[in-house]
Amino acid sequence: MSRHLLxxxxxxxxxxxxxxxxxxxxxxLRDRLGLKGTKEGCSTGDCGICAVLMDGKxxxxxxxxxxxxxxxxxxxxxxxxxxxxxxxLQREFIKWNASQCGFCIPAMILASKNLLDHKPSPTDExxxxxxxxxxxxxxxxxxxxxxxxxxxxxxxxx
Amino acid sequence: MAEKHGTRPDAPQLVLVGKSVxxxxxxxxxxxxxIYTMDILPxxxxxxxxxxxxxxxxxxxxxxxxxxxxxxxxxxxxxxADVPGINESTALLPDKPLLASDKVRFVGEPxxxxxxxDPVIAEExxxxxxxxxxxxxAVFSPLDAIESDAPKIHANGNIAKHLKLRKGNVEEGxxxxxxxxxxxxxxxxxxxxxxxxxxxxxxxEPDGSVTCVGSMQSPFHVxxxxxxxxxxxxxxxxxxxxxxxxAFGPKSDEMPVDILGxxxxxxxxxxxPTALAYTREESMIGHTKRHPFVIKLKAGVKKNGRLTAWExxxxxxTGAYASLxxxxxxxxxxxxxxxxxxxxxxxxxxxxxxxxxMAGSFRGFGxxxxxxxxxxxxxxxxxxxxxxxxxxxxxxxLRPGCLTATSQLIDESCGLEECIEKVLEASDWHTKRNExxxxxxxxxxxxxxxxxxxxxxxxxxxxxxxxxxMKIDKDGTIRFRTALTExxxxxxxGLLQIAAEVMHLPLRYFKxxxxxxxxxxxxxxxxxxxTISVGGRASQMVAGKLHQRLKEIAARMLGCxxxxxxxxxxxxxxxxxxxxxxSYLDVVKSAYEQGLELKVDDTFTAPKCEYxxxxxxxxxxxxxxxxxxxxEVEVDTETGKVQVDKIVAAYDIGKAINPLSVEGxxxxxxxxxxxxxxxxxxIHKDGVVLNPxxxxxxxPTSMDVPEIKSILVEYPGHLGPYGAKVIGEPPIVLPxxxxxxxxxxxxxVRLSEIPATPDRVLLAxxxxxxxxxx
Numbered sequence: 052m053s054r055h056l057l058x059x060x061x062x063x064x065x066x067x068x069x070x071x072x073x074x075x076x077x078x079x080l081r082d083r084l085g086l087k088g089t090k091e092g093c094s095t096g097d098c099g100i101c102a103v104l105m106d107g108k109x110x111x112x113x114x115x116x117x118x119x120x121x122x123x124x125x126x127x128x129x130x131x132x133x134x135x136x137x138x139x140l141q142r143e144f145i146k147w148n149a150s151q152c153g154f155c156i157p158a159m160i161l162a163s164k165n166l167l168d169h170k171p172s173p174t175d176e177x178x179x180x181x182x183x184x185x186x187x188x189x190x191x192x193x194x195x196x197x198x199x200x201x202x203x204x205x206x207x208x209x
Numbered sequence: 210m211a212e213k214h215g216t217r218p219d220a221p222q223l224v225l226v227g228k229s230v231x232x233x234x235x236x237x238x239x240x241x242x243x244i245y246t247m248d249i250l251p252x253x254x255x256x257x258x259x260x261x262x263x264x265x266x267x268x269x270x271x272x273x274x275x276x277x278x279x280x281x282x283x284x285x286x287x288x289x290a291d292v293p294g295i296n297e298s299t300a301l302l303p304d305k306p307l308l309a310s311d312k313v314r315f316v317g318e319p320x321x322x323x324x325x326x327d328p329v330i331a332e333e334x335x336x337x338x339x340x341x342x343x344x345x346x347a348v349f350s351p352l353d354a355i356e357s358d359a360p361k362i363h364a365n366g367n368i369a370k371h372l373k374l375r376k377g378n379v380e381e382g383x384x385x386x387x388x389x390x391x392x393x394x395x396x397x398x399x400x401x402x403x404x405x406x407x408x409x410x411x412x413x414e415p416d417g418s419v420t421c422v423g424s425m426q427s428p429f430h431v432x433x434x435x436x437x438x439x440x441x442x443x444x445x446x447x448x449x450x451x452x453x454x455x456a457f458g459p460k461s462d463e464m465p466v467d468i469l470g471x472x473x474x475x476x477x478x479x480x481x482p483t484a485l486a487y488t489r490e491e492s493m494i495g496h497t498k499r500h501p502f503v504i505k506l507k508a509g510v511k512k513n514g515r516l517t518a519w520e521x522x523x524x525x526x527t528g529a530y531a532s533l534x535x536x537x538x539x540x541x542x543x544x545x546x547x548x549x550x551x552x553x554x555x556x557x558x559x560x561x562x563x564x565x566x567m568a569g570s571f572r573g574f575g576x577x578x579x580x581x582x583x584x585x586x587x588x589x590x591x592x593x594x595x596x597x598x599x600x601x602x603x604x605x606x607l608r609p610g611c612l613t614a615t616s617q618l619i620d621e622s623c624g625l626e627e628c629i630e631k632v633l634e635a636s637d638w639h640t641k642r643n644e645x646x647x648x649x650x651x652x653x654x655x656x657x658x659x660x661x662x663x664x665x666x667x668x669x670x671x672x673x674x675x676x677x678x679m680k681i682d683k684d685g686t687i688r689f690r691t692a693l694t695e696x697x698x699x700x701x702x703g704l705l706q707i708a709a710e711v712m713h714l715p716l717r718y719f720k721x722x723x724x725x726x727x728x729x730x731x732x733x734x735x736x737x738x739x740t741i742s743v744g745g746r747a748s749q750m751v752a753g754k755l756h757q758r759l760k761e762i763a764a765r766m767l768g769c770x771x772x773x774x775x776x777x778x779x780x781x782x783x784x785x786x787x788x789x790x791x792s793y794l795d796v797v798k799s800a801y802e803q804g805l806e807l808k809v810d811d812t813f814t815a816p817k818c819e820y821x822x823x824x825x826x827x828x829x830x831x832x833x834x835x836x837x838x839x840x841e842v843e844v845d846t847e848t849g850k851v852q853v854d855k856i857v858a859a860y861d862i863g864k865a866i867n868p869l870s871v872e873g874x875x876x877x878x879x880x881x882x883x884x885x886x887x888x889x890x891x892i893h894k895d896g897v898v899l900n901p902x903x904x905x906x907x908x909p910t911s912m913d914v915p916e917i918k919s920i921l922v923e924y925p926g927h928l929g930p931y932g933a934k935v936i937g938e939p940p941i942v943l944p945x946x947x948x949x950x951x952x953x954x955x956x957x958v959r960l961s962e963i964p965a966t967p968d969r970v971l972l973a974x975x976x977x978x979x980x981x982x983x
Contacts, residue, residue: 088241153238154454
């Protein structure tokens with residue numbers, strides 16, 4: 052085991068932490084930085100609900116060793132919207148009842164945001180592709196697809 | 210939608226009920242707020258890791274924890290000997306210990322638990338526990354387990370429960386029949402996969418009591434279980450439900466008691482808050498899944514298509530412990546004919562122990578297995594007598610005036626025919642049914658149908674009551690408290706929607722407090738889709754009383770009698786003088802000034818279901834939800850792969866309190882049902898689960914979902930508020946049989962076993978080529 056200085060940016064804020072070589076990004080976010088919005092569902096990279104954005108790419112934070120985030124920009128759900136001003140994706144997820152138990156929602160919203168960042172007018176097929184790595188056991192996905200499509204329209208208006 | 214039944218001429222205009230209002234818990238969820246158990250762990254918490262049996266059926270000769278206890282960083286190790294009260298964590302029968310003491314019955318059974326401030330140390334110490342086993346003969350198939358020479362898993366033998374249904378005279382019925390059609394159908398272990406694995410923590414309080422927080426469905430079931438384990442009076446065990454990331458059944462069974470029971474023992478021993486969270490693998494092995502069934506059916510039918518007799522033998526593998534298996538086989542038994550009227554029925558269901566992992570509650574609760582068998586079998590019967598299967602269904606199915614298998618009279622609230630009409634139309638059934646028979650090539654399309662009924666209310670499953678408490682704060686906030694839990698369906702938001710409707714107030718005044726045994730009365734379990742149907746009645750009743758109290762105060766303020774008071778959208782006035790009104794907030798203020806209490810506590814209890822337990826004849830449920838589903842598939846005859854292209858689903862739900870939520874239940878349940886039909890199977894080999902992870906156990910992803918069309922049909926029932934029927938469970942029932950019937954339509958083979966995986970489909974195709982059906 053060795054210790055490393057992890058300098059990285061999380062949600063626009065620079066951090067410098069000493070991490071162990073085996074520490075997972077997921078644990079650093081949740082336990083060291085207190086960002087509990089990122090959930091753990093399987094710890095084997097199969098369910099996708101720990102997904103965060105790393106330099107604009109969707110990654111399963113349970114499979115990322117913390118030090119791999121060195122000098123990178125991490126975005127978690129905490130950076131998306133506030134209760135006073137929800138992100139259009141969050142508004143549309145609520146409107147379309149795309150959040151049931153809610154456990155996959157942070158990952159779903161980040162995956163969808165990442166898609167819209169790169170493709171402002173995605174097709175349904177592209178929305179499915181972008182969220183395919185994240186399991187939702189409640190909704191059957193249709194309400195999510197509707198919400199992302201609607202949010203894309205909203206964001207274009209703005 | 211069923212206008213002729215939907216609105217009674219004297220029905221008051223509804224403002225909120227029937228509208229797709231946004232649910233109350235969404236904002237926290239889309240913002241990723243820390244609301245789930247593992248997000249709110251107390252500081253300086255001990256973590257538990259569970260030592261599990263690696264043997265399938267063995268006597269425990271010794272459990273030596275000394276090495277683990279001495280391992281640096283380990284704070285506490287507990288075994289069965291450390292249970293202060295009764296070593297039991299069960300859902301129904303007293304058959305399952307919290308920690309195994311003399312015997313283990315499945316691979317994965319908890320034997321000890323290790324506590325450390327560092328979960329990695331606790332996990333390391335797991336391997337230091339030395340267990341001596343003496344292996345016993347094991348049995349893995351319920352068909353083997355019921356044989357007289359099978360090894361006994363429990364002292365009373367391997368049949369945990371046998372139930373009988375007897376209607377008419379089945380021998381006589383077979384004599385009247387022109388044809389007798391037999392078939393055997395098999396279903397698999399389906400894993401519920403709530404996305405949040407089981408988790409909980411226990412805080413020891415200075416007065417010797419404990420506070421238990423966790424992911425669960427039924428706080429009072431947990432309270433009873435923990436109190437027994439700790440030998441404490443229930444009021445010394447406070448149970449609070451944290452936001453729960455999916456449940457689907459198992460979180461109403463033993464797992465929350467297992468988790469919090471182990472944590473509570475350690476918390477009391479150490480005086481430290483203690484947490485236990487299962488890994489995905491532990492969750493998939495430990496918690497209850499859908500029972501695999503073997504269902505043998507024998508039907509008698511006349512040339513004219515009328516069913517004369519139906520015999521069913523249902524054998525359910527409940528695994529090493531019964532869990533709610535005896536109740537699952539009850540529901541399966543009562544629905545074993547499918548939604549058909551048959552004068553003579555003889556059914557037997559058996560809940561059988563094996564050395565597999567446990568089966569118990571999962572959305573549908575015996576309904577999916579029974580309907581898969583029945584809805585497959587009616588197609589075979591129709592084929593045998595040369596009748597269109599749809600015509601055959603319509604000839605025999607339940608309509609008002611018919612008697613169910615339990616001899617319950619179907620009343621006017623039966624929308625089954627309309628469900629069928631709606632799905633036929635929306636799926637373009639007749640065209641496709643005809644067109645798809647003319648295909649050539651390796652990819653073949655097919656369309657199939659299945660229909661259902663689903664008994665509403667707990668019925669045989671227990672006393673059906675819900676307590677609701679409502680209190681108005683000084684600022685006008687109405688605190689709504691119930692021990693019914695939210696785990697994703699949105700049904701609790703529906704309770705508040707109903708209360709707001711009754712009180713003629715905007716929804717924004719209502720606030721749902723988290724379920725907590727300290728301030729809630731027992732509401733029974735949050736299962737069987739009962740939140741809206743029974744909880745909604747409690748909400749309606751309590752809101753009605755609180756509304757009356759507000760009207761009394763308003764009457765005094767307005768100088769009239771209470772019967773003259775009308776209210777609308779938070780304002781009260783005397784009928785004759787609408788220009789003089791007082792606002793809701795004025796009324797609350799006045800109440801507080803006078804020292805009047807604005808709170809109501811009450812319990813709604815549904816009527817009891819009465820039936821003869823020897824014959825299962827009588828009233829088994831208080832009303833029924835009906836449904837019809839069509840599935841369109843593409844079968845690749847070279848690879849055996851089945852793709853589900855479209856599902857059209859119509860349900861008679863009585864009254865949709867929140868149509869958007871209802872559609873959410875239909876879509877989500879449909880996709881779980883598609884998974885059940887074509888891909889989901891928890892595979893056991895000699896008692897070992899081969900795929901306890903989400904890489905090898907396939908759950909439908911966004912790429913697997915068909916187009917879904919949901920249709921709501923409304924024939925009001927007598928149980929739920931505004932005529933509402935249940936919808937949480939039914940949507941998982943029909944996709945599997947509809948898909949299997951569509952596969953038959955596409956390629957002419959009947960799969961009698963699900964899921965319809967490529968290998969099963971290929972094998973069936975190969976067998977058909979070898980032995981073409983006449």
